[in-house]
Amino acid sequence: MKKVKTAVIGLGRLGYWHAVNVSKIRGAELHIVCDQNKDMAAKVAQELEVPSFTVNPDEVFQNEAVEAIIIASPTSTHYDLLQKAAQSGKAVFVEKPLTINLEEAYAIEKRIQETNLFCQVGFMRRFDPAYVEAKRRIDAGDIGQPIYYRGISRDPDAPHESFIPNSGGIFVDMAIHDFDAARYLMNAEVTAVSAHGRILKYPFMEKYGDVDQSLTYLEFNTGAAGDVEASRNAHYGYDIRAEVIGTEGTLFIGDLQQHHVHILTKSGKTHDLLPSFPVRFSDAYTIEMDAFIQRVRENETSPVSAKDGVRALEIALAAKQSFQTGEKVKVFDKLTIH
Numbered sequence: 001m002k003k004v005k006t007a008v009i010g011l012g013r014l015g016y017w018h019a020v021n022v023s024k025i026r027g028a029e030l031h032i033v034c035d036q037n038k039d040m041a042a043k044v045a046q047e048l049e050v051p052s053f054t055v056n057p058d059e060v061f062q063n064e065a066v067e068a069i070i071i072a073s074p075t076s077t078h079y080d081l082l083q084k085a086a087q088s089g090k091a092v093f094v095e096k097p098l099t100i101n102l103e104e105a106y107a108i109e110k111r112i113q114e115t116n117l118f119c120q121v122g123f124m125r126r127f128d129p130a131y132v133e134a135k136r137r138i139d140a141g142d143i144g145q146p147i148y149y150r151g152i153s154r155d156p157d158a159p160h161e162s163f164i165p166n167s168g169g170i171f172v173d174m175a176i177h178d179f180d181a182a183r184y185l186m187n188a189e190v191t192a193v194s195a196h197g198r199i200l201k202y203p204f205m206e207k208y209g210d211v212d213q214s215l216t217y218l219e220f221n222t223g224a225a226g227d228v229e230a231s232r233n234a235h236y237g238y239d240i241r242a243e244v245i246g247t248e249g250t251l252f253i254g255d256l257q258q259h260h261v262h263i264l265t266k267s268g269k270t271h272d273l274l275p276s277f278p279v280r281f282s283d284a285y286t287i288e289m290d291a292f293i294q295r296v297r298e299n300e301t302s303p304v305s306a307k308d309g310v311r312a313l314e315i316a317l318a319a320k321q322s323f324q325t326g327e328k329v330k331v332f333d334k335l336t337i338h
């Protein structure tokens with residue numbers, strides 16, 4: 001079997017797992033890894049037996065053997081790296097959000113169209129078995145017409161302070177997963193949002209105009225509605241749940257437990273909780289990486305396009321603007337903030 005020679009740029013909290021997953025795919029060969037932190041790049045290369053590593057992304061784009069590139073560096077770096085991918089013609093997987101602002105998103109979407117570049121955006125919930133089953137049941141008509149989406153995304157704590165300025169803040173970095181899932185599951189586009197947010201636990205966020213708790217009300221073009229909570233305050237673990245209410249039934253996605261084991265003692269009944277995103281979405285990350293390699297190898301189209309990345313970012317930035325101004329924001333109106 002021909003192996004797709006692959007590279008990973010950015011080997012932090014998530015990029016490391018993408019490198020691990022690619023190294024296990026039979027149809028892929030992890031050819032080079034890149035991180036601006038040399039020790040990190042060297043350590044991952046050694047652990048995964050990757051032939052080479054670099055601190056310079058340009059070496060990845062110039063490497064003639066490399067066919068597919070995974071970008072998992074901070075969101076503020078995505079635009080430049082995507083432009084370089086378009087120039088090199090190499091297939092690209094880019095972590096969400098596509099870019100940090102809409103000017104960049106529209107520019108890169110245009111470039112991707114013009115160059116016919118393969119670009120897959122990292123909305124891994126679309127590959128998570130629970131979300132996939134929910135989508136199948138909705139499309140089969142099992143809950144009638146979807147009329148309400150509720151998303152709950154709670155992190156156990158705030159990311160490191162240095163992560164915040166390059167992330168876009170809670171609406172762009174975190175709630176965006178639910179904005180994409182809402183479009184995907186509701187088979188509809190979000191037309192307007194009203195958002196609120198507050199700092200409840202992490203005062204340092206004020207410096208960056210960010211919050212640790214947010215709520216976004218969604219209006220869809222089908223007449224449906226929804227709400228999305230994003231929080232950094234779930235000290236108990238990683239808590240991802242969604243509900244879709246339909247005219248004929250309701251569907252719940254997600255659970256708090258990691259293992260389906262209950263422990264009963266005289267002091268009561270306990271069970272474990274999901275600790276983190278690499279655990280909750282372990283299957284999803286593996287399946288999305290498989291899909292990326294498979295589609296590149298078979299010359300197929302991307303399952304999560306740059307257009308999907310742009311749409312989710314439009315909603316996220318509208319939510320950020322609504323939070324900042326206190327007003328409802330129409331999603332397709334010209335957004336004024338980054």
Ligand SMILES: NC(=O)c1ccc[n+]([C@@H]2O[C@H](COP(=O)([O-])OP(=O)(O)OC[C@H]3O[C@@H](n4cnc5c(N)ncnc54)[C@H](O)[C@@H]3O)[C@@H](O)[C@H]2O)c1
Nearest residue numbers: 010011012013014015035036037072073074075095096097
């Ligand atoms: N899909 C998901 O569930 C999910 C989860 C976490 C993060 N993410 C996304 O992944 C991206 C990375 O997030 P993270 O939490 O892994 O961040 P991180 O800060 O943990 O890791 C980023 C890594 O990139 C390296 N880096 C920075 N600039 C670079 C450059 N120009 N070239 C090469 N390496 C560079 C850093 O040294 C660091 O090791 C972000 O876009 C984030 O939104 C997605």
